[in-house]
Amino acid sequence: MTRTTLKGLLLASSILGSAGLAHAEDVTLTIESWRNDDLTIWQEKLIPAFEAKNPGIKVVFAPTAPTEYNAALNAKLDAGSAGDLVTCRPFDASLELYNKKHLADLTSLPGMENFSPVAKAAWTTDDGSAAFCVPMASVIHGFIYNKDAFDKLGIAIPATEADFFAALDKIKADGTYIPLAMGTKDLWEAATMGYQNIGPTYWKGEEGRAALIKGEQKLTDADWVEPYKVLAKWKDYLGDGFEAQTYPDSQNLFTLGRAAIYPAGSWEIGLFNTQAQFKMGAFPPPVKTAGDACYISDHNDIGVGLNAKSAHPEEAKKLLSWIASPEFADIYANSLPGFFSLNSTPVKMADPLAQEFVSWREKCKPTIRSTYQILSRGTPNLENETWVESANVINGTDTPEVAAEKLQKGLDSWYKPAK
Known part of the structure; x- marks a missing residue:
């Protein structure tokens, strides 16, 4: 070798x-x-x-x-x-x-x-x-708004339910913008951006969610029906043909500057930053009356x-x-x-819109979507039924009370709270 x-x-x-x-x-x-x-x-x-x-x-x-x-x-x-x-x-x-x-x-x-x-x-x-x-x-729910539209119309960030509807009235009266960018065609949008967004304010977040799971509260109780009553009032501010409007349609209406307020999940931030040509801000779900505790879905x-x-x-x-x-x-x-x-x-x-959303954790009580833990294991599935009824309430085909009765009846048919 x-x-x-x-x-x-x-x-x-x-x-x-x-x-x-x-x-x-x-x-x-x-x-x-x-x-x-x-x-x-x-x-x-x-x-x-x-x-x-x-x-x-x-x-x-x-x-x-x-x-x-x-x-x-x-x-x-x-x-x-x-x-x-x-x-x-x-x-x-x-x-x-x-x-x-x-x-x-x-x-x-x-x-x-x-x-x-x-x-x-x-x-x-x-x-x-x-x-x-x-x-x-996690993702946090709230509202993203067009700052240019708010500045032009002299609208302050709404803190209470009354402020919120006053702002919507002002936007509607001006006629330049659709007040709220949300449709009901895809169903989940009405529930996720609507009912689960504002609902915790009325059922007191984790307190109400835990009581529902324990069987101490029902979906027919006032705290669970009231957010539907508020949602029913959204109908007048959603723009023409909202019943046929898909989730991507809603995104486009807002990012093209045609709508003033977008009921949102924080996951929209990245996309909206790349598409919107105007300044944006965000506010948490308004409280019922000034001084009330603030709740957010931090899901x-x-x-x-x-x-x-x-x-x-x-x-x-x-x-x-x-x-x-x-x-x-x-x-x-x-x-x-x-x-x-x-x-x-x-x-x-680093992102100002994201920082605005996350800052609410310091002043609001966090909760998760009410249907996600335990309550959607049976048939009918409460999460999917909530999609349907949220859309029905906004469309005006079910009253808040009827929607709540249907949801509770479906839940009662298979769910027996642990004693």
Whole structure:
């Protein structure tokens, strides 16, 4: 054997040896998600920040199309081929994965102390004994308005219900703008941007939601009917043909400057920032009378859990603890304005509209959408029925009282509150 050949073999074996060593040390974690719009944020900001502090752990973010995610994830989990970390939808879909032993118990994970019980509510067992996903973000409801329109018409930000309707009357009388950009064709818009947006003000947020689950309150009680009475009054301010108006139609009416107020979820912020050519502001759901407590729907949207069959549970837990940290919260919330950190450490938002929404947490009591936990597990599904009745009330085809009776009757047909 010539010396050159020997040298070549030694070099090759040393390269292979070191490659083998590197291979042995590096662990690759895969994150399953439905948020394909987050891909570049993970690749360019989040993963580099984590990997810099955790040499030897590589992270791959592998999203699936949102509509296919639940089915694809369930199939992978059943087959044992799912990633190490699983992005969690709120409430029942993730609870089912935990009950099937697909998700690990994260109650004692370092970092979970950074979240309040409301923040963890979407990924906690019914009895509150176990938490199984790290809360990542929530969306906040309120109203986005065209500042130019308000300035032109001399309208102040409405604080009370009376202020709100006075503002709508002024906008309508002027005739330049549609007062409210919302349609009823897609149903969910009427419920999510309407009923669930203003409702907590009347049923007192978590207090009412908990009482409904316990069976101490009914949807026919005044606190649950009143938001429908308010919604019924919105009809006069929605513009012509609102019954045929889709959710994208509403977005376009507002971003093109044709409507003055948009009943909103904070997820609109990123899109509206790129499309609206006017200054925007936001205000929380108006209170009934001056001095009343203020409530907001600060709805848990996304979390992340540990695949119980992960080959690398210890490394995955390191990543989960980092996702539970203020550092992650700051990067994530500022990269995706409108998807707010649920971490107890407040995140200062660079985007002014996002900062306006998140500032309401300091003065308003947070709650989640009333139909999401426990009450939509049966048939008829209360969430879907609430979509239908919210649209019916605004369209004027059902009175608030009839809508409430239908919803309560549907719930009574299958739901028996735990005593």
